[in-house]
Amino acid sequence: MTPLLLVEDSDPDAEALMRIAKRMPLPVPVVRVRDGENALDYLYQRGGYADAERPVLILLDLHMPGIGGREVLATLKADPALRSIPVIIFSSSVEVEDVDGAYADGANSYLFKPEVGPQLQATAEALHAFWFKAARLPVSQAQEPEA
Amino acid sequence: MSPSVSDADLSVCDREPIHLLGGIQPRGVLIAFGKDTDAIRVVSANAAALLGAGPDALLGKPLAGVLPHGLLARVEAGAGPGPVTVEVSGQRCSALLHDSDGLRVLELEPLPDEDVGAEESALGAVQRLVSPLARAKGTAALLQEAADAVREVIGYDRVMVYRFHADFHGEVVAESVREGVDSFLGLHFPASDIPVQARALYTRHPVRLIADVDAKVVGLVPPLLPGTQRPLDLSGAALRSVSEVHLEYLRNMGVGASFSVSLLKDGQLWGLMACHHLTPRKVSAARRQACEVLARLLSLQLAAEERGLEAAAQARRASLLNALVMPKLGERTPARALEAQAPLLMELTGAHGVALVLGASAGPESSPLLLGTTPSAEEVRALVAWLSERELPDDVLHVDRLGDVYPPLASRADVAAGLLAVRLDPSVPHFALWFRPEVARTVSWAGNPNKPVRPEPGHERLRPRASFDVWREERRGASMPWSMQDLEAARALKGALVGVVLRHAEELARLSRELARSNAELDAFGGTVAHDLKEPLRGILQYSSFLQEDFGPVLGEDGRAQLESLTWLARRTHGLLDDLFEYSRLGRLDLSWEETDQQALVDDVLKTLGARLEEGRVEVRLPRRLPTVACDAVRIRQVWANLITNAAKYQTAEPRWVEVGFVGPGETRPQAARHASAPYLFYVRDPGIGIAPQFHEAIFELFRRLHPAQAYGGGTGAGLAIARRLVSLHGGALWVDSAPGKGSTFYFTLGEGPRS
Numbered sequence: 044m045t046p047l048l049l050v051e052d053s054d055p056d057a058e059a060l061m062r063i064a065k066r067m068p069l070p071v072p073v074v075r076v077r078d079g080e081n082a083l084d085y086l087y088q089r090g091g092y093a094d095a096e097r098p099v100l101i102l103l104d105l106h107m108p109g110i111g112g113r114e115v116l117a118t119l120k121a122d123p124a125l126r127s128i129p130v131i132i133f134s135s136s137v138e139v140e141d142v143d144g145a146y147a148d149g150a151n152s153y154l155f156k157p158e159v160g161p162q163l164q165a166t167a168e169a170l171h172a173f174w175f176k177a178a179r180l181p182v183s184q185a186q187e188p189e190a
Numbered sequence: 191m192s193p194s195v196s197d198a199d200l201s202v203c204d205r206e207p208i209h210l211l212g213g214i215q216p217r218g219v220l221i222a223f224g225k226d227t228d229a230i231r232v233v234s235a236n237a238a239a240l241l242g243a244g245p246d247a248l249l250g251k252p253l254a255g256v257l258p259h260g261l262l263a264r265v266e267a268g269a270g271p272g273p274v275t276v277e278v279s280g281q282r283c284s285a286l287l288h289d290s291d292g293l294r295v296l297e298l299e300p301l302p303d304e305d306v307g308a309e310e311s312a313l314g315a316v317q318r319l320v321s322p323l324a325r326a327k328g329t330a331a332l333l334q335e336a337a338d339a340v341r342e343v344i345g346y347d348r349v350m351v352y353r354f355h356a357d358f359h360g361e362v363v364a365e366s367v368r369e370g371v372d373s374f375l376g377l378h379f380p381a382s383d384i385p386v387q388a389r390a391l392y393t394r395h396p397v398r399l400i401a402d403v404d405a406k407v408v409g410l411v412p413p414l415l416p417g418t419q420r421p422l423d424l425s426g427a428a429l430r431s432v433s434e435v436h437l438e439y440l441r442n443m444g445v446g447a448s449f450s451v452s453l454l455k456d457g458q459l460w461g462l463m464a465c466h467h468l469t470p471r472k473v474s475a476a477r478r479q480a481c482e483v484l485a486r487l488l489s490l491q492l493a494a495e496e497r498g499l500e501a502a503a504q505a506r507r508a509s510l511l512n513a514l515v516m517p518k519l520g521e522r523t524p525a526r527a528l529e530a531q532a533p534l535l536m537e538l539t540g541a542h543g544v545a546l547v548l549g550a551s552a553g554p555e556s557s558p559l560l561l562g563t564t565p566s567a568e569e570v571r572a573l574v575a576w577l578s579e580r581e582l583p584d585d586v587l588h589v590d591r592l593g594d595v596y597p598p599l600a601s602r603a604d605v606a607a608g609l610l611a612v613r614l615d616p617s618v619p620h621f622a623l624w625f626r627p628e629v630a631r632t633v634s635w636a637g638n639p640n641k642p643v644r645p646e647p648g649h650e651r652l653r654p655r656a657s658f659d660v661w662r663e664e665r666r667g668a669s670m671p672w673s674m675q676d677l678e679a680a681r682a683l684k685g686a687l688v689g690v691v692l693r694h695a696e697e698l699a700r701l702s703r704e705l706a707r708s709n710a711e712l713d714a715f716g717g718t719v720a721h722d723l724k725e726p727l728r729g730i731l732q733y734s735s736f737l738q739e740d741f742g743p744v745l746g747e748d749g750r751a752q753l754e755s756l757t758w759l760a761r762r763t764h765g766l767l768d769d770l771f772e773y774s775r776l777g778r779l780d781l782s783w784e785e786t787d788q789q790a791l792v793d794d795v796l797k798t799l800g801a802r803l804e805e806g807r808v809e810v811r812l813p814r815r816l817p818t819v820a821c822d823a824v825r826i827r828q829v830w831a832n833l834i835t836n837a838a839k840y841q842t843a844e845p846r847w848v849e850v851g852f853v854g855p856g857e858t859r860p861q862a863a864r865h866a867s868a869p870y871l872f873y874v875r876d877p878g879i880g881i882a883p884q885f886h887e888a889i890f891e892l893f894r895r896l897h898p899a900q901a902y903g904g905g906t907g908a909g910l911a912i913a914r915r916l917v918s919l920h921g922g923a924l925w926v927d928s929a930p931g932k933g934s935t936f937y938f939t940l941g942e943g944p945r946s
Binding site for chain 1: 721729732733734736739
């Protein structure tokens with residue numbers, strides 16, 4: 044089952060989202076990694092992620108220690124094998140540079156991480172309604188680059 | 191009686207070979223002889239009177255056979271230090287010896303009666319002359335003492351000290367006259383009155399005596415030297431006859447005898463001691479030499495005086511420059527520092543007016559700083575525009591006839607005949623300008639030398655008054671020329687200013703670097719720090735909500751209350767961080783100005799606050815429609831929102847209301863807003879709890895709260911600080927008028943538009 048990959052360094056935020064996902068329930072499992080390095084290892088099936096499944100959707104925090112969300116995003120979108128995976132930025136930053144920069148690097152949408160409480164639930168529901176009900180996600184695995 | 195002199199003669203003055211006139215004055219005898227053979231080669235036509243034999247008999251003879259035994263040896267031995275008194279044919283004479291055209295030239299002058307037997311040594315005369323000099327204080331007194339001393343030694347009617355200016359025109363700067371003799375003090379005369387070659391001669395040979403202006407010139411025999419085919423060069427001869435033009439000039443002045451001594455400073459002709467006697471009068475060689483020594487001493491003294499003056503001027507300049515480079519409080523721009531030093535600035539170059547165009551006083555809209563007598567601000571601005579288009583060598587322009595190069599000010603010679611302009615900055619048109627009026631206005635001459643002492647048909651031009659008028663005419667529309675010292679001072683000022691400006695620029699650069707650094711730090715705060723600080727708070731909130739969700743029922747009343755307090759504190763801290771973050775970004779805000787309908791802004795705010803206002807039963811009063819003014823709509827909306835929210839918040843008693851209004855141009859302003867000059871004054875008024883006067887400023891400080899955090903809806907205390915910052919970014923002001931229990935009125939104004 045292809046999972047939703049959650050890249051989030053904040054434990055409480057990650058936990059809150061997992062709780063919400065469980066309650067919904069989300070049609071796909073949520074896999075969480077805590078930073079950019081682990082995200083890339085997961086996607087390239089390196090390190091401890093040799094058996095990692097290709098995610099159907101990526102929820103990506105921007106500001107993380109070490110390799111940040113922008114770098115992960117740029118790496119993915121520059122890679123023909125991975126760039127079709129929709130990436131949703133999930134960040135508490137409202138900086139124009141962050142928002143515009145993320146779209147420029149190929150983000151599929153940018154969600155503002157709301158205050159703790161009911162708004163988080165609402166955002167999660169909106170995300171669920173759009174990506175898992177209204178939208179069609181890519182089905183096929185990535186195109187092999189032509190030889 | 192000499193023939194009268196024509197204009198043509200005057201015009202050739204400059205070219206007249208005055209050292210080759212080939213004649214001497216009849217007060218002595220000249221004999222030139224070979225250096226080796228001592229055979230007489232040239233002799234003056236009047237030789238017989240003293241030597242008992244005429245030129246025909248003397249030429250070719252050895253000198254030893256003509257003069258008393260041993261005389262020549264004595265003269266040879268003594269001629270270095272000065273004249274030697276000898277006896278020739280029973281007459282006591284002074285003998286002078288010098289070389290010219292490869293010959294030795296001996297001049298014998300019978301001593302005037304008063305000097306015979308007096309045997310006055312030159313040294314004695316000098317002694318008498320010098321003692322008053324030592325007492326003199328200041329240049330003017332020094333010159334006066336010197337003039338008096340010289341008159342005492344030579345007994346002439348008038349002794350003047352002429353000083354040459356930079357353009358070689360002369361001025362009588364001191365004078366000693368016998369009772370009843372016309373004064374020439376203050377007279378200026380054109381440079382042509384003492385032509386170039388005469389000045390050169392005066393520099394090489396400092397003493398000239400014309401004992402009788404009517405004396406017939408005595409020719410030399412032979413008139414031309416066989417070797418050179420020109421007359422013997424008499425440059426170094428004391429008996430040299432002078433140009434007929436000069437004699438006529440003297441005669442027109444009513445002068446019978448003239449004596450002058452050069453004043454040299456550093457080898458340059460600084461001036462003359464010019465002496466006139468109304469009747470013919472001789473001055474013995476010894477007295478002439480005494481005057482020459484005095485002149486040398488005077489020159490040294492003058493040089494010392496000038497060095498002293500220069501040192502004093504330097505000190506003044508240094509103090510001026512010091513004042514410029516040591517700005518008080520670190521607050522003063524070069525322009526401000528210069529303004530404070532205005533009097534010094536004028537004195538720096540001896541100008542009558544100064545205009546400063548720099549810093550805030552530069553630019554097409556602003557007014558240059560004008561000190562003393564200057565053209566109008568508009569004229570100065572136009573002049574600066576013209577100057578900034580020109581190539582200025584060394585960034586300095588100095589003219590004493592500004593009208594010639596800059597016609598717009600040709601008619602303003604009364605103020606700006608002379609201009610000394612220094613460009614202070616290569617990149618922007620910043621200038622210091624010194625002005626001088628035309629000199630004719632600043633110089634007057636009280637004397638009346640038109641009165642012909644000896645009426646005779648003379649050329650009109652050859653009179654002091656005519657000279658003075660010629661000079662005045664020459665200088666019409668021209669100022670006193672700027673001296674080397676003036677230029678030096680101006681350049682020094684520029685150098686210092688450039689230093690100051692650079693220092694100032696460095697200071698600014700340093701400040702902006704610091705600012706950039708602190709902005710960067712604020713940015714870092716805004717970005718990372720705020721994020722990193724908020725992160726754990728989010729965590730606290732999350733876990734509180736998990737606790738609530740998972741264990742709410744088992745926590746009980748107290749547990750739930752504690753969790754709520756925890757949540758409230760975390761939210762509050764989170765809010766503070768958000769405010770701090772916002773406040774930190776204000777400094778780097780670019781406002782987008784547009785004409786904004788304030789009514790629409792306030793309506794929008796009221797719509798947003800509607801529920802809260804209703805809940806608090808607060809009535810909004812709008813006495814009249816608000817006007818449209820230029821501002822950044824988003825930011826000013828924020829200001830309105832903050833003020834209206836506060837006004838609604840800090841009320842307890844019923845009825846609660848908030849009044850939003852303005853005072854327009856020309857309308858009477860409340861006492862608390864008298865100082866505001868902006869056309870529109872906006873206000874938000876409430877009848878609430880009010881604010882004690884001691885807090886009227888404190889409430890605008892970041893996070894400064896007057897009430898417990900939980901009271902009145904628990905603001906963070908950043909709202910008013912942010913509002914004030916936003917208003918001041920607009921070039922406006924925000925303040926409060928209030929008293930406890932009397933309600934509050936918050937006033938604000940807005941600026942004109944983007945500050946360039």
